[in-house]
Amino acid sequence: MYIFDSVKKEKVEFIPQDKNNVKMYVCGPTVYDDAHLGHAKSSLSFDLLYRVLEANAYDVTYAKNITDIDDKIIKKAQELNKTIDQISSEFTDAYHKDMDALYIKRPNLEPRATESLEAMYSLINSLIEKEHAYVTKDGDVYFDTKSDKSYLSISNQRQDEDSTQARVESSSLKRNNTDFALWKSAKDNEVSFEAPYSKGRPGWHLECSAMIEKHLADENLKYSVDIHGGGADLLFPHHENEAAQTRCSSSHELAAYWVHNGFVTVNNEKMSKSLGNSFFIKDALKKYDGEVLRYYLLSSHYRANFNFSEEDLLVSKKRLDKIYRLKKRLFGMGSKDIKTTFKDELLKALNDDLNTSVSYALIDEMISSVNDTLDNEPKNKLIKKEAMANLMFIENILGFASQNPFEYFQYGIDENKKNMIDTLIEKRAEAKKDKNFELSDQIRDEILALDVSIMDTANGTFWESN
Numbered sequence: 001m002y003i004f005d006s007v008k009k010e011k012v013e014f015i016p017q018d019k020n021n022v023k024m025y026v027c028g029p030t031v032y033d034d035a036h037l038g039h040a041k042s043s044l045s046f047d048l049l050y051r052v053l054e055a056n057a058y059d060v061t062y063a064k065n066i067t068d069i070d071d072k073i074i075k076k077a078q079e080l081n082k083t084i085d086q087i088s089s090e091f092t093d094a095y096h097k098d099m100d101a102l103y104i105k106r107p108n109l110e111p112r113a114t115e116s117l118e119a120m121y122s123l124i125n126s127l128i129e130k131e132h133a134y135v136t137k138d139g140d141v142y143f144d145t146k147s148d149k150s151y152l153s154i155s156n157q158r159q160d161e162d163s164t165q166a167r168v169e170s171s172s173l174k175r176n177n178t179d180f181a182l183w184k185s186a187k188d189n190e191v192s193f194e195a196p197y198s199k200g201r202p203g204w205h206l207e208c209s210a211m212i213e214k215h216l217a218d219e220n221l222k223y224s225v226d227i228h229g230g231g232a233d234l235l236f237p238h239h240e241n242e243a244a245q246t247r248c249s250s251s252h253e254l255a256a257y258w259v260h261n262g263f264v265t266v267n268n269e270k271m272s273k274s275l276g277n278s279f280f281i282k283d284a285l286k287k288y289d290g291e292v293l294r295y296y297l298l299s300s301h302y303r304a305n306f307n308f309s310e311e312d313l314l315v316s317k318k319r320l321d322k323i324y325r326l327k328k329r330l331f332g333m334g335s336k337d338i339k340t341t342f343k344d345e346l347l348k349a350l351n352d353d354l355n356t357s358v359s360y361a362l363i364d365e366m367i368s369s370v371n372d373t374l375d376n377e378p379k380n381k382l383i384k385k386e387a388m389a390n391l392m393f394i395e396n397i398l399g400f401a402s403q404n405p406f407e408y409f410q411y412g413i414d415e416n417k418k419n420m421i422d423t424l425i426e427k428r429a430e431a432k433k434d435k436n437f438e439l440s441d442q443i444r445d446e447i448l449a450l451d452v453s454i455m456d457t458a459n460g461t462f463w464e465s466n
């Protein structure tokens with residue numbers, strides 16, 4: 001398996017420290033608002049990596065944090081006159097709901113900042129003890145970046161001496177411009193936690209290093225985790241600072257492989273709330289099946305910047321529809337996990353730094369070829385069995401085509417209409433049973449007038465919207 005390492009800036013072979021077990025940590029959301037497309041793209045990229053690692057028979061421990069201490073959460077709580085616990089639990093639930101709708105597997109571990117304070121204190125204490133951090137007279141604690149010879153080795157940036165000088169003047173308590181807060185003292189009425197340095201709050205960078213140390217690190221290994229991931233915007237300063245904290249407080253480096261996903265734009269504009277084009281997942285889900293969004297967001301490479309447009313989404317939907325049409329054609333076939341060349345090729349494409357465009361092309365080809373064979377030999381059982389096994393593999397590794405194919409084509413139809421159609425189908429079946437064909441034809445026409453198609457199969461009658 002090959003993966004692009006953002007620090008080495010090249011595609012490298014992935015070899016975990018322990019040959020069967022992989023530890024992966026991904027920076028998760030700050031829970032103060034609904035998840036947008038950027039969150040979806042990041043979650044999907046690492047969900048795919050997680051699935052591909054599992055398909056390679058690795059046992060994966062996948063951790064993703066929930067930041068539930070943050071100025072933005074406090075601000076939101078004040079605005080809505082709620083407690084920070086209410087805000088963070090409300091938006092954690094909303095986040096889970098959105099990610100579940102995109103068929104994203106939950107990580108094995110979801111550590112929260114509020115539950116990791118002890119681990120954060122012990123990390124700060126160790127950094128102070130080793131003289132990599134200092135406490136100011138205000139009770140703030142800063143990481144001394146000049147004390148770490150390897151600082152900036154993750155993002156490959158250079159220290160700019162001039163700007164260092166300028167910023168040092170504006171914040172005289174910091175020793176160097178790039179020094180970052182591990183702990184910030186709070187003003188009298190602010191939300192705060194008791195710590196030996198002052199009543200205050202932890203810096204954001206701190207929590208990831210502390211959680212990784214607490215949940216994943218092993219003293220005997222060179223790296224705390226095999227893979228550390230997140231959005232490309234986190235490389236600097238967030239990941240640089242996480243790496244520095246771990247390197248200077250422990251005997252290991254933070255991660256062996258650094259993986260970053262690209263940015264998301266909407267109609268070629270950077271997604272930001274100030275532009276008013278922030279696209280919440282929950283809004284997109286009102287219109288489109290989560291699987292359609294999943295298929296679309298994974299259609300371009302995880303490292304590429306992704307431009308969302310509804311036009312492209314509809315093209316993606318047509319490609320996903322084709323997979324479901326084949327699933328419908330195979331409906332009722334038992335499925336067995338058998339070896340196929342397609343499965344080998346699909347895994348090979350994904351093992352090449354998650355090459356989804358090659359994977360999608362392989363799927364399109366497989367579907368056309370199976371359909372062609374079945375057009376000529378509708379009873380070819382071997383082809384059907386292999387095709388079912390291929391669909392099962394696609395479902396496991398890419399997370400599409402998991403639904404009943406008939407229900408997939410009913411997406412967006414309101415419950416009343418669904419109930420009406422189901423009732424008519426039942427009545428028609430009864431009329432047929434009573435051999436009242438005039439009535440059954442009449443009911444069929446009533447159903448067709450609702451702009452749906454019906455299919456009579458050995459497993460009963462199914463319908464889909466036109």
Ligand SMILES: [Zn+2]
Nearest residue numbers: 027208238242
């Ligand atoms: Zn992080």
